[in-house]
Amino acid sequence: MEASEQVQDTELENHEVKRGLKTRHVSMIALGGCIGTGLFVASGSAISSAGPGGALVAYIAMGMMVYFLMTSLGEMATNMPISGSFAAYSAKYVDPALGFAMGWNYWFNWAITVAVDISTAALVIKFWLPGVPGWIWSAVALVILFVINALSVRTYGETEFWLSLIKIVTIVVFLVVGLLTIFGIMGGHATGLENFTYKKAPFVGGFPAILSVFVVAGFSFQGTELVGITAGESEDPHKSVPKAINQVFWRIILFYILAIAVIALIIPYTSHDLLGSSATDVAISPFTLVFQRAGLAAAASIMNAVILTSVLSSANSGMYASTRMLYSLAHEGYAPKAFGRTTKNGIPMLALVGTTLIAAVTFISSIAGPQLYLWLVAASGLTGFIAWIGIAISHFRFRRAFIKQGHDLSELKYHAKWFPIGPILALILCIGVIIGQDPASFANFNWTQILVTYISVPLVLVLYIVYKLKKHTKLIPLDEVDVSPTTKEHKMNQQENA
Helix, strand or coil: CCHHHHHHHHHHHHCCCCCCECHHHHHHHHHHCCCCHHHHCCHHHHHHHHHHHHHHHHHHHHHHHHHHHHHHHHHHHHHCCCCCCHHHHHHHHCCHHHHHHHHHHHHHHHHHHHHHHHHHHHHHHCCCCCCCCHHHHHHHHHHHHHHHHHHCHHHHHHHHHHHHHHHHHHHHHHHHHHHHHHCCCCCCCCCCCCCCCCCCCCCCCHHHHHHHHHHHHHHHHCCCCHHHHHHHHECCHHHHHHHHHHHHHHHHHHHHHHHHHHHHHHCCCCCHHHHCCECCECCCCHHHHHHHHCCCCCHHHHHHHHHHHHHHHHHHHHHHHHHHHHHHHHHCCCCCHHHHCCCCCCCCHHHHHHHHHHHHHHHHHHHHCHHHHHHHHHHCCCHHHHHHHHHHHHHHHHHHHHHHCCCCHHHCCCCCCCCCHHHHHHHHHHHHHHHCCCHHHHHCCCHHHHHHHHCHHHHHHHHHHHHHHHHCCCCCCHHHCCCCCCCHHHHHHHHHHC
């Protein structure tokens, strides 16, 4: 090997994040990422909007779409496991300008989400300690999250494992209690199917109502793409990523679908408590309502604790995802190189500090300038769906380039399901959900509301267009797309063969 190549490899080694996530960490992170306030809180509003049948149809359809999308991400992540994940894939398989836009879009999304989550955590803690100022709890939460992510990737993985486990145990207990309540063993009254077919149920409001629930379901499933980012630091991504993705599908069906069915069978869709539940109102959870219906007096306090762990889990994952995305952007040349440096433990410390500062500034704006805070939150609202669109496009291009260049699918460590139906379905549904966010604002020509709701879309377009004009990038021809794996093992094999 020549001296210049040795220096290059040494620099790569020094800037490489360590693969410290075990298979159980990746599996739990993938699952925990899609179980949060969307299930514990917002599922109630979904049932009240479209009825029990409409909510189930929307969540099943969105769950299937997410599964296909994750298999697309899994195929690329096992071929090239890197921390930048889908942003790097957009740059390598589609257009560098798209990778630039997707990366900064996703980093911005999670940095803002961390601020939102620590604000929410303070609201949840007020349930027990109403006299303590909320900003104190938010500051404490931010410091704890920083320390967890600054120690090592395994510390993050272990923390997320246990936080996710609490959520899973809660859902299992909820399903058992719910079934006992439905059959009258708990709560003193067997509900059977009476609430499922109550008044206009099971389908209320027709297709428009179901479409509105697609939006709620989509937000509930956001975070599943974290499995692609963890692949870059997994000890064995070829095994852990496929396993995590396959488990997520069945657990989504088990947890989401059964949980919503239990809620719908016990609480009628006309309940005012369900009408009041939303992703921003953590005080009302359909889980709490079901536990109370079963006669469990401490239900509100228990669920409040679970919702707190869920919010902290989301913030923890957000801190990790945004830090790794900023680290990857630096390596791709889309951000200052300093953000690409790591500590001896493999932590991109400057990227972590930068992300924490943005989260802190965003949180401070919620106190000093509420209007600015609302705009920042709105600007990050659709970025998860935009990231999913990027994954679908990248995989479609990757697979086409892989075949066109004469490769055989047997060379891939993992195969996406139902290609090309999977990415095409994901693309259509994501675009539909984005358009369906607030169609009434277009009908009424409420331009202020349109801007607040859809601001993340023009922001991504501006990032894409500015980079494209500045760097004069073009759509990469299929026969020039680099589909070769870039793992350390692959490089070692290349050196041995040479």
